[in-house]
Amino acid sequence: MRAPELSIVVPVFNERANIAPLVGLVADALPDVAWELIFVDDNSPDGTSEEIKELAANDPRVRGIRRVGRRGLSGASIEGVLSSSAPYVAVMDGDLQHDERVLTRMLALIRAPNVDLVIATREREGSHITGLSDKRSFVSDFGSFLSRLVIKNYVKDPMSGFFMFRREVVERAAPKLATEGFKILVDILATTEEPLQIRETPYVFRERQHGESKLDARVAFDYLGFLFHHLTGRLVPIRFFLFGIVGALGVVVHLAALRFALSGLPSLGFDGAQITATLIAMASNFILNNQLTYRDRRLHGFQFLIGFVLFALSCCIGLVANVGIARLIYSDGQIWWLAGLAGAITGSVFNYVTSGLFVWRKR
Ligand SMILES: Nc1nc2c(ncn2[C@@H]2O[C@H](COP(=O)(O)OP(=O)(O)O)[C@@H](O)[C@H]2O)c(=O)[nH]1
Ligand SMILES: [Mg+2]
Known part of the structure; x- marks a missing residue:
């Protein structure tokens, strides 16, 4: 078996029913690529980790990290990235909302010389992001607007949770990234000192089929704290x-x-x-x-x-x-x-x- 060229890091919490379908979809989407899936589960009570390990026992391209005593999307994603040794890494949700077929396009873009980061940008229908309710779409847009306070590069969808990068980019930024947040892409963009070469590619965000969203009103408070953290030069936690x-x-x-x-x-x-x-x-x-x-x-x-x-x-x-x-x-x-x-x-x-x-x- 070839060493992976692409690690796909998937933070998961209570996503048991989505794991096996996701592995199948990724395998179908990347037939000619040496990929691996790294699930990072925060000890979900629904048995997500057992499901991951059962699949991993039969497929060496699947790995699972089970974290105990910790919670948090950003922290889980960072740990997954740091466990990879592939040249390219993607971060993707484990609830099938991110279209895995976009991975091929993202990989083609990141393989080009000097590209550091590729963002899968959620497509819009008028003012509204497809796959999101009006309320969630507004929250995402407002968050995106506020993120301009702390990020230098202009990107269309800094709130996207689906992106791919050269591993070194995040390896270098990792010690400074906040593990408590939900919006790791904004953090990477705000933390990286050298200018990044970024590409964006649009896709249609899907509706969630199984399980439920973990994003609630408290996440919005966290996000304000996160912006404040960056505005104070990462001094205030x-x-x-x-x-x-x-x-x-x-x-x-x-x-x-x-x-x-x-x-x-x-x-x-x-x-x-x-x-x-x-x-x-x-x-x-x-x-x-x-x-x-x-x-x-x-x-x-x-x-x-x-x-x-x-x-x-x-x-x-x-x-x-x-x-x-x-x-x-x-x-x-x-x-x-x-x-x-x-x-x-x-x-x-x-x-x-x-x-x-x-x-x-x-x-
Ligand atoms: N490991 C880990 N994964 C999480 C946590 N919170 C959310 N996730 C995962 O992060 C992804 C995005 O979360 P989701 O609730 O779908 O957010 P939404 O799409 O913005 O509603 C999903 O794969 C979740 O299972 C967490 O605290 N720890
Ligand atoms: Mg989701």
Whole structure:
């Protein structure tokens, strides 16, 4: 058997019913190419990995990476790419929405000298991407518009999940790529320093037949965090952005709770109302962080209760750091807003670090 010229990396989560059909379709589409399929499964509960391994046992062109304790489309794709030694690599969805017949055209384009990246661009019917609902089409277009903030090259469909590249391009960028995101192509385009030679080729995006989409409203928040991450020169982690949004919402919750406590429960007095509002805001921040910021490490049941206690404790330590820094800066020049801001930022960074270390720690 020839060593593969093309590795096709397919991130999958709960796609059991799509695996065997995809292998068959790829084999039919690339009869004269030495290809391999690398499925990267995040330990799907539906038995996707078992299905992959059963196929791989009978076909040396199929491989599977099963990741445990991790979730994320970008991270899974990057690991798949890094496990390849072929000169060319494609990233493709495992739900049959990407037309495998385009792979031949993409391969012909990438084989040309000096081409670094080929994007399969989703075809349009008027303002609407075929195969997507109006709502999803709008989300994709808006995301694409925002991506221009961080990418230098003009490409028609930076939100495409179907593309092929010379392996070195991503090998070089890999240490800087964010593993939490959903839009790995935007990340590659934003991260690569040298200008890339890019080709685009149109195709018709298919409707999903089996299983369901994993893209939900939370992915949109991640994407905003991802843009912020790039706009700050990759200084601010994606997660910190989410943590900050939740914190800002916490201020609103706090003020609303304080107002209700003052008018509805006058017997509490101001101190009592302020303590109640603080507890409510802490609980709401904890729940939102558990649902959004740390959804890949979400706590349940007893762990959830323990987590809340640890979160409240770490908020108290954050408060001490906040007041300490604010006092120091205030004593220096009496600029109240600078002192307040520096304190708030210090407290947030402190809370972010401690909650990552103690509350939602990596297992
Ligand atoms: N390994 C892995 N694959 C994922 C994850 N989330 C989504 N996928 C896969 O990524 C591909 C695109 O996801 P999909 O839900 O179809 O997104 P959509 O096409 O934008 O609705 C599919 O093959 C999914 O199975 C994840 O967290 N880990
Ligand atoms: Mg899909």
